[in-house]
Amino acid sequence: MPVAEPPAQPPTTRTTPISPSTPASPVRAAVVGTGGIVTGSHLPALRELHGRVRLVAAVDTDPARLTAFRDLAGDDVHGYGDLDEMLAAERPDLVLLGTPPALHAVQATAALRAGAWVLCEKPLCLSLAEYDAIAAAEGTEEGGTGGPYASVVFQHRYGSGAVHARELLRSGELGRPLVAHCQTTWYRDRAYYSVPWRGRWATEGGGPTMGHGIHQMDLLLHLLGDWTEVRAMAGRLVHDVESEDVSTALVQFADGTMATVVNSVLSPDEVSRIRIDCADATVELTHLYGHSNDDWAYTPAVHARDDERRTAHWRTPAADVPSSHAAQLDGFLDAMEKGVRPPGSGTEARRTLEFLAALYKSAFTGRPVGAGEIGPDDPYYHAMHGNHPDWAPKEQ
Template identity: 35%
Template sequence: MSKIFNVAIIGVGIGRSHIVEGYLPNGDKFKVVALCDLNQERMGTVADEFGIERRVTDFDDVLAMDDIDIIDVCTPPMLHHPMVMAALKAGKHVICEKPLVGSLAQVDEVMAQEKISKGKLMPVFQYRFGDGIEQAKAIIDAGLAGKAYTGTVETFWRRDADYYAVPWRGKWATELGGVLMGHAIHPHDLFTYLMGDISQVFGRVATRVNPIEVEDTISASLVMKSGALASLTATLGAADDTTRIRLAFENVTFESDHAAYNPGEKLWKIQPRNDETKAKIDALLANWKHVPSRFQTQMERFHAALIGAAPLPVTSTDSRRSLELVTAFYHSSATGEDVVLPLGPGHSLYESWVPAQFRTA
């Protein structure tokens, strides 16, 4: 029998989805034994639903629980950095929702702590998992796609006033950014997961849809390290929620299923450019084994990493790449300049991209 890891969930909003999609389907691997949330009524409802007895409002109480193996951070973004650091220092394994932290300086601090900590850290990028995305990844990794030519990512979602009625949303100090941080961050991660690292970013951000502090509309032109060209566009002012990823390679073109919140689940459109490539792809996928989407597979693979049977399915390096793109977007939009990656401590937004007037002491 494999080891069962005890989990404490901090924040029961998206945390409930972690239970339903991630931990319950992997009941032989994880047991949620504690919840922590400032909203006791909401926490009580979730705890009653799943029979979780321990319910606390103080994060320090969770850190002091000796039988907790994993702390799953599902709080608003501004709390991620201090909670992740405290959990790593306490020797716990850590799962953290996106965005992992709020600056390149913070992610570098987390990565340094990770190297000396007992526990492993897994950021959440649940959209990576499912048959569609994994078949595309398998074809690329097998070398069948050939040279990358170009790609587009469209994140056209709808967010109205009721969405921003939640107090921490739409504010720099608490959400740490807008559509780049809370919405397009997932499709952009899928893009780099398949297309590799970015070399240059020319980006624009704007607030056009809702009366909020942060951006809700963005567009960028990219140069990839491979030499491929790409464009990213996102808005929260669309009529519905649609995510579209289209990638053109030398031998094949991919197009994602257009589902906004689970683009990896259904099979993608795969268009080989010639019969030879089609035959090789058909052979590669002939005995395909179904990959459950989202949290179910991410948590399953995290368990495999914890017992030493596989690498981490998502790493802090992945989160750093994601936040580097965010940093480049804000800098390019403010200066009108191309931003060359990677970005380090010498960059003007390394410590924070949040405008000075919105930063907390």
């Protein structure tokens, strides 16, 4: 299939929100990048929500990959080899970014300036400096008619189990949170790093801290709220790459909760886990790449075990909505209809990225890092390695 030629017209910045979506007027969406994450996650989500959103265009610099995607997505999806050409020709309402991380900031900014809302694969960008540049390209809320906005894909926040757990924690139903554990222990072999952009600071932004554990750490912050201090270590123990292959951290939250964090791509027994011990119960999530209600468990404290009336409410809800790209996209479309900032954007998304920058800074400097400490004059504001890409030699 040939790449479509765009008409000679510039992109137009949209200053008002799109009209509420109905089956007769779905959101017009475009995908950028047609590799595995778009084919395997975004395309099924778009199909699941076909009454609310319609895929009109796809962008990829690889003509063969683009052709294969269009064969899968349908001939009515126009193909382009260049993002700017697609934005000018299609003027989409929504752009879904599934390209390698180093491209996210430039592509998100271009889409926002063309008037499109953005839902981008993690990480949204490679530094706090890039994040703030993206935020500067967003629209502003004025009487609920704001936008466009950029949001990052953090699908683990979504699904009925996560929603229920957050409600219980924030309402105090489980008692005060005291101790937490966040674990992303996965395994990646040498072949995984044969992809040129992986394991490199300039193209991936970091190792398992940035590219793998980011999901569980974001969910931990989503459940517990603001963090205040990080003390961390990182190492390059096995893989011959620029970035780390393991990191650990001790974290204190604003309410006093203390947590441990482990991110690894060296672990044959793979698991993703969050555990939060509260005064009246322990809530635990154990899964790998996605969760449903059955992956959440609640264990009452001894003094609460006989209070069936209370503990019955802790059990996961009857409706089971798994965490997924579709679950997040559904909420994102709700925000578009209302012209309000979508979940997973703004200060919430920046908080997670700042947490990662603080983890790296603490690991590389050997001292604790506080929330709000990393500003424009700090090298860790501009790069996760803080201008020290050779921070740790590979262990022998």
